[in-house]
Amino acid sequence: MVQKPIVTADEAVKLIKEGDAVMVGGFLGCGSPTGLIAALEKRGTGKMTLICNDCAMYNPKTGEMNGVAPLVAKKRFSTAVISHIGTNPEIQRQMNEGETDVQLVPQGTLAERIRAAGAGLGGVLTPTGLGTEVQDGKKVVEVDGAKFLLEKALSGDVALIRAKKADKSGNCVYDKSGRNFNPLMAMACGTVIVEADEIVEIGELDPEVVVTPSVFVTHLVQGRK
């Protein structure tokens, strides 16, 4: 099985260009690729679109933050497609003051839109959001008498993924509730960078338990210990 390049976090984030749509795994910081996030924070490219479940935790009193919050604080993203921002007052401030365009998407819809892009589907029909503001501007499609919103596939340019283990061909397994959006985002971007806590030899992962097949992964980064 062919190996994928193993690069440093700094090298990896150079693959991201200004204006790119960047998907970042994690749920309130759990399962976020912290090394890649730190490198992207340092690099300084702005005007990107962040696609993520949430903007992670940020406590303005203590300055404590996790997950993608440092990228928000440094305004690396001018648009966020996201399901929840309630734990990060900074992104709420940026939204309220018109500094960042925040597009709120129901969490299950976000998951399906990303998966659809990865699976070559144009979109899915979901009942979620019918009769709410989420419906605004969207097509309502009736199937056998029931109404659904047409939600379009959502792809990105680069995915930043956190795995527990990856083999050198790119097969990944995840760690507990750190799995969340990671396997979906790994399907939906042309460049897929996996920060793995551990990089193992090809053949070391049981083929029955691989969650993300190697075919999706383009680069590997050794996670911070």
Added chain:
Amino acid sequence: MVQKPIVTADEAVKLIKEGDAVMVGGFLGCGSPTGLIAALEKRGTGKMTLICNDCAMYNPKTGEMNGVAPLVAKKRFSTAVISHIGTNPEIQRQMNEGETDVQLVPQGTLAERIRAAGAGLGGVLTPTGLGTEVQDGKKVVEVDGAKFLLEKALSGDVALIRAKKADKSGNCVYDKSGRNFNPLMAMACGTVIVEADEIVEIGELDPEVVVTPSVFVTHLVQGRK
């Protein structure tokens, strides 16, 4: 974790009623629940709808067959929603002579339609089948300039699933290429009967490697050794 009833194959197939839509896992017989199939063949309920990847292998010269082929031979199903019948001349004969209504569905579309039903989606938009007979009678939906077929969710009444191991709560893992449609069908039916090669105690399956969460499974059957 609450246990699911462990029943015999004969008891299990009594849950199937005449006219039910029955999903059966397996791909050319690999990963089919053979004990449940034998019980259903014996039971004799007819006029059901079979939803399956294929009609498995049947050699009319030797009489050898596998997977769901015995159910076809005994005409337990009057309708088949299926992606491939090329390895079973008997279903082709039934189709040609108008005895069985065969609805051919592209394999990837069949997988997504079943998953959509399990996931509460009304359907998906796929490029597969555009400009072919598969398009007949279906809605074409344009998304950002690209055309897709609207393929509706496909649910069933009962799913017959073959797992390698199930714990007593219903969590399942599968065996190599025997996985195929089994985890999808387990999501898409009200009654989900798992024939497991091995039934283990709750807690014996690693929570990281479970493929079908217990929530989908209603009954367990000990597979034939």
Added chain:
Amino acid sequence: MEYVANKENIAKRIARFFKNGDVVNLGIGLPTLVGNYVPEGVELILQSENGFMGLGPAPEPGKEDPMLVNAGGMPVSILPGGCYFDSAMSFAIIRGGHIAATVLGVLEVDQEGNLANYKIPGKMVPGMGGAMDLTVGAKTVFAATQHFDAKGSSKLLRRCKLPLTAAAQVDYVVTDVGLFQVKDGAFVLKEYFKPYTVDYILEKTDADIVVDKDCKEVDLA
């Protein structure tokens, strides 16, 4: 009669709805309390929308695992028989109707079964997270709320004014004064909780209430 907010009573009453083995998703906050009052002999299986089944209690201090948190980001545990999955599977379980019930907090709930619990325009816009999918997908939707807000206004309304989380999806509203079933465009009062009375509820609630013919007093103390 003086109103005294009582979250425990809300949780207690909802907990009595469940039967052994029900798979339930409890929202963050008040709904989480429901888990504390499940009757003897009933085991709830909790789904956590960030990606697992078999949500267990918080570990002892010092034993927290940062990779195992609930949908509020707080350290929890997983029970034997639980399992992990990705967010698409998590919401397939939720949206696909595989969850017996969800219990959600309330900003406003109305007699059409509309729920508003995720947004106060210009003031609080946290995003809907998983709430919209949960409300649409769970077989039974419980809206769990104090009957009155801090200003004394009824949280049960004729028509929600805030942006909706979901339209016409709420099955039961459980407050600290009574249990209401949403049916045919009205709140059907099924139970009133001691010390409140039917008259008190009818007078103080800003919505159409139908008193069920079997309506009864229940003591949750």
Added chain:
Amino acid sequence: MEYVANKENIAKRIARFFKNGDVVNLGIGLPTLVGNYVPEGVELILQSENGFMGLGPAPEPGKEDPMLVNAGGMPVSILPGGCYFDSAMSFAIIRGGHIAATVLGVLEVDQEGNLANYKIPGKMVPGMGGAMDLTVGAKTVFAATQHFDAKGSSKLLRRCKLPLTAAAQVDYVVTDVGLFQVKDGAFVLKEYFKPYTVDYILEKTDADIVVDKDCKEVDLA
């Protein structure tokens, strides 16, 4: 000049297209032969649409595992680095464009890139299986076919008459007489295979052929 069918040459030529690490799905039958001719230093990663990556050779007789078969139901093996998945993931990989190429058999192929390979109405209706998804999803679609059928008719046509597997998806047609790229409504002849000539191909093929300016003879022996 006499036409002699030569499946090996078709497979040999297609095999030269691939670069190291390409993920490829080879259809049952002729396309499977491609795997035998991959150049030194090029490792193909084969996807099997029934649910795994890393498809390896058939095991020795007696060592077959009935739970590990290819999409034709024949016993195979899995290579280190391979992994199993369900049919939805398998076709997500296929439809989502994650497969560099697919090689498919042909009943008819036309100069618009239409492919018919799954049905002869009233005669052979095996079902499309995964062929429609593969043709639509793979980045590059190779139609692999003998240039003529058993009756001597060209399998490359102006317009397919059989029901289509997919419309306008074929990128290359590789036969035992030449290599054609489908472009702007014509077959562009890129290579002709010894001993055939450009004139022979133009005369015997029932379709519009454009001879590429760099068209050359290739000896596949």
